[in-house]
Amino acid sequence: MQAPYGEVFLINKPLEWTSFDVVKKVRNALKIKKVGHAGTLDPLATGLLIVCAGKMTKQIDSFMGQEKEYTGTFVIGHTTDSFDLEQPIVPVADPSAVTLEQVKSAVAELTGDILQIPPMHSAIKVDGKRVYESARKGKEVKMDPRPVQVSVFEITRFEIPEIEFRIVCSKGTYIRSLARDLGEKLGVGAYMSSLCRTRIGDFKLSDAKELAPLVEEIKARSHENL
Structure with a gap:
């Protein structure tokens, strides 16, 4: 048989x-x-x-x-509604004064066990609907922060306005949300211009x-x- x-x-x-x-x-x-x-x-x-x-x-x-590993690039000084290149890029603030030390300090705050709000343009369901469907119709959906773990957040290249990274994180972590949060901490906005998943377990x-x-x-x- x-x-x-x-x-x-x-x-x-x-x-x-x-x-x-x-x-x-x-x-x-x-x-x-x-x-x-x-x-x-x-x-x-x-x-x-x-x-x-x-x-x-x-x-x-x-x-x-299982644990995931990613590499990619964030761009600071601009952002998008989806925090990646799916939506139009809009300027936020001049990033030319941002230093590597400031980036590392912000990254440290986003490393470890953190609470993260998923991006509006994501496949998460709220009240039975994918939130990106509401986002594309211009509707706001309230999403609660979720616990995730970012065990490694390494800056591999910093050349304004680009920040290249390697991130190791738990299931459910949104790298686009890390871009948003990093941009907010730096006060200049940010979005993710590229992402590659290099490992799962x-x-x-x-x-x-x-x-x-x-x-x-x-x-x-x-x-x-x-």
Whole structure:
């Protein structure tokens, strides 16, 4: 008797693809319905996406709960309604006087066990509706702060107006919210111009496959054991 099929795919999510777009592509290649991902990446983020198929979909929650690592860039002096490049960039204040010491001091306040308000342009549900749907209609939704853990918040390059970072954090942490909060602490505003997820638990981006060749590989396989 054949054992039930199950597989885990580590994929480097392409820029501007939704996490669901990736799942749909893998599902169509496998020709099975039971496919899901462990942890959403926004369309403008790239990096590691864990996609589970068959019996391995039972592991999604355990993968989602693991520590995440990201690298990326914040831009200070401007902001957007979504705190990334999804919405128009608006000026806030001249950042030219901001020093690395000020940035490090603000970062220290955003490291450790903190309370964080998710961005309005996020997939969180409030009263059964995705808050980004309300945000796109110009409606304000009250969201309570949530406890998250930022175990590492490292500045890897500081060249006004750009701040490059490496962040290690718990499930549920919004890097866009860290951009917002950093900009507020510096008094000049900020938004996230790029984001890449480099690790989930012990799974690394360096072990992930590009989506297009992976899909071709799946299609080329024999599906006799599915």
